[in-house]
Every structure is written in C-alpha cells, then in structure tokens.
Amino acid sequence: MVRMTFSTAAMALGTTLLCALPVAAETFRWAGTTDPQTMDPHAVNAAPVLSFLNNVYEGLVRRGPEMGIEPSLATSWEALPDGAGWRFTLREGVTFHDGAAFNADDVIFSYERAISEPSDVKSWFASITEVVRVDDFTVDFLTSAPNPLFPGSIANFMILDADWATTNSADLPARDAENHATRNANGTGPFVLSSRDPGIETRLTPHAGWWDSAQHNVTEAVFTPIGNPATGLAALLSGEIDFISPIPLQDVEQVESRDGFKVLAGLETRVIMLGFGHDHDTLKYSDETNDTNPFLDPRVRLAVAQAIEVDTIDRVIMRGAAEPASQLLPAGLSGFSDEHADRPDFDAEAAKALLAEAGYADGFSFGLMCTNDRYINDEAVCRAVASMLARIGVTANVNAMPVRGYWDELRADNFDMYLLGWSPGTFDAEHPIRFLAHTPTERLGTWNFGGYSSARIDELLEPIQQEIDEAARQAMIDEVAGILQQDVAYVPLYTEPLIWAMKDSIDVVQRPDNFFMLRWVSVN
Amino acid sequence: MMLARLKRSEGIWLFSRSPAALLAAIVTLVIVLGALLAPWIAPTNPYDLASFSLIDGLLPPVWEAGGDARFVLGTDDQGRDMLSSILYGARLSLSIAAMAMAVALVLGVGLGLAAGYFGGRFDAIVMRIADVQLALPAILTALLIDGISRGILPRDLHDDLRIAVITLAIALSLWVNFARTARASVFVERNKDYVQAAIMMGQHPLRIMLRHILPNIVGPLLVIATVDLASAILLEATLSFLGVGLPADSPSLGTLIRIGMQYLLSGEWWILWIPTLFLVVLVVAINLLGDFLRNLFNPSLR
C-alpha cells in the first residue's frame, strides 16, 4: 500500500475537522482562477477538471486528507496471485445522483470509456490488459506485468452510470463537439451538479443518497472562476465569496491582517526546476558566435546550480513560503529518500572556478525560456536566476512567455535552458522518472524536452514500476536520484507553495495536490 | 501659413496666456529629457542584470521607514531601482509611442492624401481598409501581428522584434485618424482655385499634394499626432496589462505597471503607484498640449 507522509499545517486542521459535527447549513461560495473546461471526467486530464469533478464523481479508491489511498466505490482490493493484476470488491448500496444503483457494469463501462480513442486518461491504464467482471460487485483488473502502484494511480478514475451515459449518447468522451456529459454529470459523489454556466458559475447541491456520512454542512456550493487576481482578492475581502485559491503570495499579509480572514499555506507537490538542452550541439540564443553548448559539460551545469541562491529567491520572491528542493519530486512523497536530500550549496566562487575549469572563465550568454502565467511568480524567478547567473559572468537572455505557446517552443527545442514545474500525478517517484528522466521516446520521457539520457535510468524504470518489495524498489529509486544529481540533469529549485485564503468562519482541508474537496468544508 | 504664424511668436504669446499649457509643456519637456538622458542620469541600468541584486528587493522609497538612500523611489521585486526603471521605462514607452505615431502619420497621411486625390476605386479600397482596421480593436491587432510575426519570422528573431511588433500594432490602430483627416482636407482643397490651377498647369500630383494640400492640414495633423502620442502610451500600457505587451526585462511604463499590479494590496504601494502616477502625469501633460495646439491651430474655437 502506498502511504504518504506529507505533513502540512493543514493536516492538524483536517483531523479536528473530521471530529466536528456539522452545525448550521450554509451556502458556500468559492472562486479559482480557472474554470474546469468540461464536466466529463474522461475528456481532459487536467488538474482544474479532476479537482472539481472529484466532488461530483468518485473512483474505486479516493485520497484522504493526507493523500493516503482509502476505499471509495471499492471497499477493498487485493493483488491477484503471480502479479496478474488487482481484484476490487465494490461497495453495495451506492446510488448515482439520478437514483440508479451502482454495480460492476458501471465500472466496466467507465473503464472502456476511459480507454476509448477520444479519452485523455488512457495513460492510467497502460498496464491493463483486460478488465473482468467477476460478479455484480467484484471486478478484476488484469495486468501484463506486476503493477504494485495500480490502485494508487486510479484515484482520479471516475465512474459514471452506464445507463445514463448510453441513454444520453455520451458513451465516449467528447472531443471536438460537446455531448451530454460536457455540461451534465451523474456521479455517485457527495455533490450533485445542479447548474452549469461555463466560465461564469457552477452550482452544486449535496447528494442526499451519498453512501458516506457527510462531514460538510454545505447546502449549496457555488463556484465562480475569477481570472484577475486583484478582482478575486477584492471579492473575498468584500465578503462576496467565502474562499479563493490561489491568492498571490504578496497579498498573504494583507489578508491575514484583516479581521475575519485567514490564509492556509502549505506546500504543493510541484517542484520548480531548470532544464538544459542535453542533446543540443550548440547554443541557440547566444550573443557570441560559437559552436559548442557549454551545458553539455556537467561542471557548467553544477556551476549553474551553485550560482543560484534558492534561499533568497524563496525569501524575496516566494515570501518564504516555498521550500528548497533537491530532487524532481518534493520531499515527503512516496519514493523520496533523504539519501539525496541535499542540494548543492550556494557558492558563487566555486561556481566561477568550475566555469574556469570547463574553459568558460569569461562566461558566455544563452537563452533561458520561461513561462509568465503558469507557476507562482515564474517570470520573477527567471529574472532572479538570470541576475544571479550574471554574477558568475554568465548572461541569460530571458524569454518569458505565456504558457499557451510554451510547450510548443520547448518541443521545437527553442531553448538553451528552460523553467519547468512538475507535479507527479501519481504522487510517486516513478512519475517524474517516467516523464522527465527517461530518454525521450513516443511514450516515455515525453516531457524530457532537453533529451537527457542515461542508459542506467532507462534500464531501471521498468523494474521500479514492477517491484513489489518496498526496500528493493526504494534502492532503485535512490540510484536514479543519485544519477540525476551526479549528472545535474536538472537543477531543482524549490517546491511551490500552496496558498488558500478564506473567511475565518470557513474550515477546509488543504490537500497537497491542491484539490479542493467540498466534503471537508464547514461553514460556521 | 500656420508655421508663419508660429514664427511670429503668436504661439509663445499664447503660451503666456495659458499657464496650464505652459506647465504641461514644461512637464513634458522634463520627462522627455529625463527619458532621453536616462543612460546618463539614471542611478543604475535596469537592463544590466549584474547591476541589481535580489537581496535589495522590495525596499520602500527613501522617505519611508526602511528606505535606502541608494534607491530614492524604492526597489521592485527584483531589487531594481524604481527611479532608474521609470526613467528607462519612459524612454522605451516614449520611443515606442513616438515611432508608432510616426509610422501611423506617414502611412495615414500618405494613404489619405492619395485616396482623396485619386478618389474612385482607390479611395473606396483605402476607406474600406480603414473600416477593417477600425473593426479590429487595437489589442486584437496587436495579437494578430504578434502571432503572424511569430509564424513568419525566424524564431530567434522574434524576441528582438517584440518592440517592433508592438510599435507596428499600435501604429496600425492609429493611422485611420490621420488618413481620414488628410482625405477630408483633400476633398476641400482640391476644388479650390489654386489647386485647380496647379492641376491645369500639369504639375505632378505628388508635388500638388505636398506643396499645396499638405501644408493646409499641418495644424490638425499636429493635434492628432499629439493626442495619438498620448493614446499610444496608454495603449502600450493596456496591452502590457493584458499580457500581450513587452516582456518584463524591457521595462516600459506599461510593463512596470503590470508588474506593480501584483502589489496592489500588499503594502508595497510604490511598485504600482509611482510608475502609474508618472504615466498619468505624462499623458495628461501631452493631452493638455494637444488641447493647446488645437486651440492654436483653430483660433475660432478659442
């Protein structure tokens, strides 16, 4: 079983909340920057959608306040003999919002829908060969190779009612045109979608027939997307909304200083890092004419790591809310080990010496690609990095752009160095190895834009995915972490903070994946 | 005619009658000089990454508690000196606005004169292009031009060309006024005796336009140019606010305000309000000058 040991201030809050009994019932209004683009749980694999829909739909398993996997539509699960797959025992007596009963057919239907061609969540089932209905309340997910991670990887695999979807011609996820499931929902979750006005307002009401006992006291929940941060904060301070996430770091003090408001600050599971063009022969954006790529030399990459004062970036730009990172996944997640928990010390002199040793005593210039609307203060961080590198004689030409064209540029290799944030979707160390460290192929290393390649890491990925013995698995993960650090494949900077702001009267649980779960909200 | 009148110092006489205009002229002059001389008078160079340090970030202006004498107007989130950023910002904003205005002027007047003079199909085409232009708000024009330049220019060039792209976008949303004024004036002047005479004498159309028609509209064009200079500055700021403007390492006034917006509530008021105030003062001054010029060239409105 995958267990989390993630600790944030929110956890204590969460536990007290779980004991509190619901009091007066209330309408709860909350806002975020992005509207979930669809109500279809299989059409888009993106955090705003999955986070929102987890209030409406449920999976076989779900994540608790501390990210631990707990029973949901399945009451228990066990590995089939010889690593042949997993058997899930389903919960009986569960009803969908329209009153239909839940059983194994809905699971099979949802699985087939999720692996259908237009689905965006196919990758979750890459290891599944077949799903077998054993009886009304037992389902087997068969795998080609042992997959110990599987139950933990499908917390966002949401189950819809087979009859409802078929009757409304929503058998397949909507891709280019909408279908009934784009704006309507019929799940088993704690909240029913009562009205949907895309981009404007979405309303939810509690599901009276929910199988679990409700810990919230919300009678109606209203979600409004507010794109402009200043407007969102004004809406909170004027009392028009009860909760907003995220708020800009620089406004935390302002919110806390006002009577009747509070801020919940924790760490998200996203690590912000710098990547290099490992497979570039030359620099693309250098002011000098040259025919080399200095970043091919690990000493230069180490110099970069040593020249960046992450503590100062944290203090000034992130207002002390971030936490310096040493690996591609945040401390505390499954598979993180203390073995490689140190990042290179800030030492500008040593960095200069390394540069001189590598033959770049006079420095060089290059292009640093950045987003300016994707991560918290991303552009400011890039500019700070450029300013710190300037002090060891290396000139970074910062190109900060909106995320809308960013991935395209990176895929076209238009960078010498780039900024990347990575949140492991499975909350396990295997995820960044699969996407960021493995040599790029059609299916693996798809976000390894710089083409970093290590034969040993490629070799280790599959055993890591299949190893059941925790210690043996951890040893392999540690080996990968060691290689990545040794090679300075990436320069991890910090773990991104998570800032929620709300009225004093609101109690919530802040889960590190930044999912907002209405079932833990209480309005006092 | 107009120029002659200016020469007879009537303009200067008028200035003395209008203290607001005089003040506006002085303010504009000071800001323009400050912007032009930024590289020599600014305490630091905000483009030079090594000249500032994150450690000096978010310092308040010198008169506030915690201020630092090195940074009279405080520092931004990167530790850049606000005063230097503003001077360099004004330099960039003013040059973009002036260039945009110049492009719009040449393009608009040229097309307007030609359309008015030749009339017929050419006139119709130009005026319909003007309609298309008016149909696309400036932000859309900017986005379109930005997108197209990204598509057709080599990738490593388009960062360097961002300023040109913004300038072009602003220019394209401003030329219509010039064109309409020029065209209308041609309609009026073309039928006058001296122009007819010039046509009879077989003078080249270009010569007729430049010698006989253009001088008549110098006044109105100057007024439009002044007012458009102000709109161009505002437009650049708005484009930056909407995120289609200049990148943050080219601190125009608009970019400074965009960055400052993040500090609206946070207590670091100087990052937003000092550049905003500066921008507003500059634009008000230029607009006042525009008003003054309007009165000067259109004495009947006095």
Place this chain on the structure above:
Amino acid sequence: MVGYVLKRLVQSVFVMLAVAFLAFSLFTFVGDPISQMTGVETSLEDQARLSKELGLNDPFFVQFIRFIGDMLRGDFGYSFRTREPIGEMLLTRLPATLELGTVALVISLIAGIPAGIYTALRPRGLVSQTILISTLIGVSIPTFVIGILLIFLFGVQLGWLPTFGRSGTVEIGWWRSSLFTAEGWRSLVLPALTLGLFQLTLTMRLVRAQMMEVMRTDHIRFAIARGVPWQSIRYRHALSNTMIPVITIIGLQFGGVIAFSIVTESVFQWPGMGLLFLESIRFVDIPVMSVYLVVIAFFFVLINLLVDLLYVVIDPRLRVRESA
C-alpha cells in the same frame, strides 16, 4: 441612390471577407491548441492524431474555405477548450456585453452632452475649465487602473457595490438581463461607469467642438444679427444643428464601446464576450477567438453601413456627390 447602396453593400462583404481572413489566419499563427486541449500525460501519437482529426494539418486555404462555408451555414464550430458550440457560447455572452455597452453609452451621453454644451457656450468659465481638465485626467488614467480603484473604493472599503460578476439576472427567453432587478443594477454600475468614463470625454469633446463650429456658421450669425434672443439661438438653432452629426458619431462609438469592453470585462469578471475572448486567448481557443473577431467586425461593418446610409438620407448634398 440604389447604386450607391448596392456598392456599399458589396464593399461591406469584402470587408467582412478580409476580417474573416485575418481572423482565420490566427489558426495558423497563434500558439498550439493541442497541448492546451490535452493533459500532461497524453502521448505524442495521441496529440498527432487529434491534430489530424481537427483538420489542423490541412493546407491553409482548404481550412479557410471550410471556415467561411461553415460560418455562412451558421455553424460557428466548437470551442477547442470546452467543446461547446461557439454560436451558443457567444449568444449567452452577448446580452451581458450589449447591456454593459448600452448603459456605459447612456452614462456617457447623459453626462457628456450637457457638459459639452456647457463648455462650448462658456469656454472660458472656471467650471468649464475644471470639467475640461478633470475629464482630461480621466482619459489619461488607464482604464484598468480606474476599474480597480473603483472596485477597491466601492466594493472593498465602502462595501456598497459588488466587486465582480453579474448577479441578479432575469431570463427573458434566451436573453439574460440584469436590467430588471436592483441586484442586477448594483453589479452593473461599476463596470458601466468604468467603461463609460472614457466615452464620456469623447462625447463631451465632440459635442463641444460641433457646437462651437455651429455657433460660427452663417445662419447663426444671421440669427444673431436679426436680434433673435440668445436662449433661442443656443437651444433652438445651434443645438439642433449640433445633434445630427453627433448622433451618427455616437452610433459609431457604440461599436468602440463593445470592443473596448474587453479590458473592463476582464477587470470586473463581467461574463460578456470580451471576457470570453480574453479567456480564449489564454487557452489558445482559436475557434472562439476567430468567431469573436468576425462577430465584432460584423457589428462594426453593420453600424458603419447604417451610418453611411443615414448620411445619404439626411444630407442630400452627399447624394449628389456620390453619384457624380
């Protein structure tokens, strides 16, 4: 006359085609929709397949002709982002923008016309100078700064008015209106004021200039010479002559109000077409962007056309010139 109308109509069609072409060229040049449409874990082959399905790999002109054809048939396509039909999306957003624009325009007229007349009649008065200078300062502050200042003053500090969104709406058929409830008006005030302020100055200056122009014309001078009382000259003769051109220009301004509502809608989270457009820029929702452009352009061209035709009806001299 008929010939002129026909000619103008044909020209308008060409304008629309040109705008459609520009709007469509966005498809080729702006961003990469595929990476926005899919999640982080979508494999590259799936992305390639999606690109092919959406017809993004077809030659430019094939895509353009398809775009025009679909539009003419009333099929505006589907949003890349939400998969909703765009026609429907715009239609739900249209009332919000139109009401905001109308109220803003009304504000600018109610305040702008009297102010324009007053400042024209007493150009040297202290009040006139104050009005002129303060409106000048008004147009010199970027709209987004004004909007945010208003939000913080009336929304946060005083708590009188809502800070964002559009509440208190009533549905009349498909038209969702905020004009029928007090709540609706409360949320409309700040955005309409922000948007109206800029237009107010324009209106005022237009009225002022026109009025001053008219006051100099021969027939007013003649009236003065004849000894017609001042009051009568100002309000009967001068004002009526001022209003015709002013009204047509205001007609044109309405188009501008709608286009410039983009900024206001973004600051106030006003759920109109401008906000939809900005969101679609943010998420590279190209079909929505293109259709928005075409629809806005259609409004402009339509208003332009109407104004031109109106001129011909009002002013017989133009009829002669155009036919000459």
